[in-house]
Amino acid sequence: MSRKDALVLDRSAFAAAPREKKWRPRMTGLIAWRNLAHDRVRFAVTIVGIAFATLLMGIQLGMLINFVHTTATLVDHSGADLWIAAHGVKTIDLATPLQERRRFEALSTPGVAVAEPYLLGFGFWKRPDGVRETVIIVGVEPDATMGLPWNLRDGVDARQALLWPDGVIVDRLYAKKLGVDRVGQIFEINDRRVRVVGFTSGIRTFTQSPYVFTSLRKARSISSNLPDAEKAITYVPIQVAPGASLEATRERLAARMPDVDVLTGAEFSSRSSNYWLFSTGAGVTMISSSLLALLVGVVIAAQTLYASTMDRLPEYATLRAIGGGRFYLYAIVVKQALIGGLIGYIVGMAAVLAMVWLGRDSSAAPEAPIWLSLSIGIVMELMCVMASLISINKLTAINPAEVFR
Structure with missing residues (x-):
């Protein structure tokens, strides 16, 4: 959203929002979406970053689950x-x-x-x-x-x-x-x-x-x-x-x-799985790579959303200048993170499920049970919100007068 777009927003939306004390999410969802979608290149980069993080976590954790199930398959069946x-x-x-x-x-x-x-x-x-x-x-x-x-x-x-x-x-x-x-x-x-x-x-x-x-x-x-x-x-x-x-x-x-x-x-x-997981180099390597994939995925998602928010500081300054309260801006930032995280997660998880299906006949196929898919979605959303909360510190330092210079 450009400064010009922000200036023509309906002032009544801001007039009804107290400046500091109450959370009034009127139009925040729409503004958050337009913030994301206005610059298509930046929007695509954001979604690709989150989707890649989801794909990385989904495949590596899916391989770990397959590892655990395979080591005890005779017992379990x-x-x-x-x-x-x-x-x-x-x-x-x-x-x-x-x-x-x-x-x-x-x-x-x-x-x-x-x-x-x-x-x-x-x-x-x-x-x-x-x-x-x-x-x-x-x-x-x-x-x-x-x-x-x-x-x-x-x-x-x-x-x-x-x-x-x-x-x-x-x-x-x-x-x-x-x-x-x-x-x-x-x-x-x-x-x-x-x-x-x-x-x-x-x-x-x-x-x-x-x-x-x-x-x-x-x-x-x-x-x-x-x-x-x-x-x-x-x-x-x-x-x-x-x-x-x-x-x-x-x-x-x-x-x-x-x-x-x-x-x-x-x-x-459990004894069979734990032996291969914790007593052999293969298991330790699999656990380490899964944890690394989780860490890298979280960092990618957080950095992508943080950069996306920081790139729009002038737009947020404009909103402050025309009457937007602090918590009103916070609502926009958090919803922007949730929307971007959800879209990126859907794209990434679709890729994970496609790879699981394509590899179903391999000897080391990843698995994607429902609980894992939902857990990755929750982690991605939490990380996106955390990244947005970090960037909120910058929003509090915005000087609305800067938009008129």
Whole structure:
């Protein structure tokens, strides 16, 4: 808004506003919008700056959320209420063998409805070109109620697929990496024959060693470095009987088997995520980059709105000269920040959602849940308002007489 535009504003709008004591927002929204939109180049720069800050925060924080979910995906999708694991296990992927009798001890404990064997092991997948890829073998009984693969493609039933001799199920995300083109192909894991009998969709792994689901019998025969392979297990997922107390059942199991860890699903999921987040360089790097993205985004948004306000000091001086009170100017500045922040956030979040959609089939896709989208919007608006409040200090020093010089 130019000085000429400001001078022709209806004086009655200002006459009704006390100079210092009351907040009267009459026409402040309209003036704030015109302040933003009058100079289109400056307006575009403001919106682009806020949108870029939103995009930066959205993508980096979305990657962090994906990281957390991926590190505990087997636990979160298992359907188990409790887990029996070897003492001191840090994460589900780094499994330690258990004695199979732990399952039978669990079944004889009051409050336990179902206890099943579950096996994780490492293997080397041999591609048609001879290249070997590391995979994580997940062994589960075909008739199990917990730990089965999920999100199967093409109408494949997990239980029926695992009944196939030598059958394995892999995820589409890693099909190219493993050299898999179609169902029915034959490969080798640790020099043992396997046949691809189905595909899942979106089961990611943080280590980039794909999960390969197979029957417990087949997993025992192909997993490497397992003592007493014919009876090997690494976990016992448990479902608590209807009406039984989860915590009371956990305490009974822990008392009966003090040399193992008995964890709730939430505890095991948290332990797995925390290990990768705080005990490895990858997790620390991801957290640091997310915090840096948040800081940079906030600084960009704040600096953009602050500069936008400061560039319009002559216009605000004009408003003071024709009768605008201090709080009237404050209302304009704050609303200008809110409007600019909202538009920039909408543009930036649209870009975030587009990138999430485009990357949905990648092995490290960012996530944008509703709570994250809303949180970023709130942060952006708060930062924009804070930037405007900082610039308000300059408004209080405006000398209305300057506009007539």
